[in-house]
Amino acid sequence: MTTPNLELSSSMSLDVSQFQHTPFYCEENVYLLCKKLCENGIADAEGSDLFVVFISNEKKQIPLWNQKASNRADGVSLWDYHVICVQRKNEGDTSHVVWDLDSRLPFPSPLETYISETIRPSFQLFAEYQRFFRIVHAPMFLRSFASDRRHMKDSAGNWIAEPPAYDPIVGEDGTVHNLNEYIEIRNADVAANAGVDLKNAVLSEKLGVVISDSNLVELFPKFLDMQ
Structure with missing residues (x-):
């Protein structure tokens, strides 16, 4: 897969x-994506080169561009939260890449392109839309994450969005x-997190760090280059 200015290794060319x-279950989609990347050899078998990134804020209002769910030409959507996977570049690759199943951008996309076209940090946002990013090391996430999907039910117990057909994800500790x-x-x-050793914190903390x-x-690209 190629982009106008960066070339990704052919091993990453996946449809x-x-x-x-499953629409609206991005956290589970990314969980399964990480597992598949590990299983098919695109990522390290343990997922050590993968990082799960939760994007949200206190008000649960975060704008992201180039989203498939949007009806706008620019693809902007206002999510309560979103989850993506970032893969550290491997030998022979020119860029770290982002795997986002909900994006209109190439799959995967170079990290620089994704930040520029989806996050658009230069776009001036009101304070209530400021986005924060929880970075979690994938091996930790795959062992610890669990969801019984209670957040997708209304007060009467009805599904807000149809859940995946497979069983809910349970953490290794139950x-x-x-x-x-x-x-x-x-x-x-x-x-x-001000002044924290980002590398050690991301690799050791179950919930990673927030930036x-x-x-x-x-900071994040520099951290990835340190691996």
Whole structure:
């Protein structure tokens, strides 16, 4: 797969239809995507080169561009939260890449392109739309994440969106639901990470670390290059 200015290794040329996708269940879609990338050899068998990124804020209002769910020409959607997978570049690759099953961009897309075209950090947003990014190392995520999908039911117990046909995901320790721990992102979470050793924190903390738009552009790529 190629882009106008960056070339991805041929081993990453996959069709998005090869991956399980259930609308509005992006966290489960990414969980299964990470597993498949590990199983088919595109990622490390343990997923050590993969990072799961939860995007949200306190008000659960985050704009992202080039989303398939949008009816607008620019593809902008206002999500309560979104989840993507970032893969550290391997030998022979020119860029870290983003796997986003809900994006109109090439699959996968170079990280620089994804940030520019989907996050658009230079676009001035009102404070309530400021986005924060929880970065979780995939091996930790695959062991710990759990969801019984309770967040997708209304007060009467009816489904807001039809759930996947497969069984709910259960953590290795038997936990049945902890999605809320990943998507609850507060401004204070970013402040608490000021000066933190990003590499060690991401690799050791179950819930990873939370960074801002500016750190996504400046700090996250540098962190990936450190691996």
